[in-house]
Amino acid sequence: MSDDAVTAVEAQVALLLRLADRNRRTTRLASTLERSAYLALRLLDTTGPAGINEIADHLRLDASTVTRQVLAMEAAGYVTRERDVHDGRRAVVTMTPAGTAALAQTRTARADVYADILAEWSPDDRQHLAELLTRLNADLDAHATRT
Numbered sequence: 001m002s003d004d005a006v007t008a009v010e011a012q013v014a015l016l017l018r019l020a021d022r023n024r025r026t027t028r029l030a031s032t033l034e035r036s037a038y039l040a041l042r043l044l045d046t047t048g049p050a051g052i053n054e055i056a057d058h059l060r061l062d063a064s065t066v067t068r069q070v071l072a073m074e075a076a077g078y079v080t081r082e083r084d085v086h087d088g089r090r091a092v093v094t095m096t097p098a099g100t101a102a103l104a105q106t107r108t109a110r111a112d113v114y115a116d117i118l119a120e121w122s123p124d125d126r127q128h129l130a131e132l133l134t135r136l137n138a139d140l141d142a143h144a145t146r147t
Helices: 003-026 035-047 052-059 062-077 097-117 123-146
Strands: 078-082 089-095
Touching: 035 052, 035 062, 035 078, 035 089, 035 097, 052 062, 052 089, 062 078, 062 097, 089 097
Parallel strands: none
Antiparallel strands: 078 089
């Protein structure tokens, strides 16, 4: 990749993050889950109950950060925390029905917003974008673990 292309990618990723943030605050996404809760609840929806360290590992965050996020989700009624019956040192986080409902509402709202944004894109372009974003995320993750 040429230096101009790298510079353009860097600038566009910075702008993407900024615009995604603005969209979240100013559209029908404003009343949906915060990104941290959304990602944690998606994990719990996929894997079932999990420990703080498992959530932290999956989200590539420090356990203390995830603990604060779990406390906020617990206060909102989205999850419960209980001691693991096999290991009393380990807290198990379980999604509640309110968490399931909030996750479903957020998924629907996010899908609707992106369907609107990408409505003029061809199915091939949407698929290509999804593939490239998946690749970019994997490479960002791999790079972070190398450094």
